[in-house]
Amino acid sequence: MEQKEKEPIEEASEEVSREFKTLINSQDLESLKQTQHLILGRLQDSNAVLSHFNECSENSYSEVSGDFSKNTRLLKSMKSDLDYIFQKLRSMKSRLLAGYPDAFPDDSKAQVLDRRPDLELPQ
Secondary structure (H helix, E strand, O other), X not given: OOHHHHHHHHXXXXXXXXXXXXXXXXXXXXXXXXXXXXXXXXXXXXXXHHHHHHHHHHHHHHHXXXXXXXXXXXXXXXXXXXXXHHHHHHHHHHHHHHHOOXXXXXXXXXXXXXXXXXXXXXX
């Protein structure tokens, strides 16, 4: 664009800018800026606190994750051992009942349902 065409555009821009300045109260604008700075400070403080918390959590998790994994494996092993033991007990009881029908009282012959919760299914 030529210089002659730019001058009217700049004058129009300045006029629009002046009109906008008259629409906005400078005290309200300053109050808004102070509020924004206050909020920014609070957000920065919150961010610092959360960062510190995340670091502490990460350190705590790294300290206990090995024990947690080891104990989880131990519990799964114990569960499979107990399942095997209960299976063997049911098998022995059925063999005893087959060979010695009077070995158990009448109420124990009824099939007992397994009431243990399945820990692997979400509840």
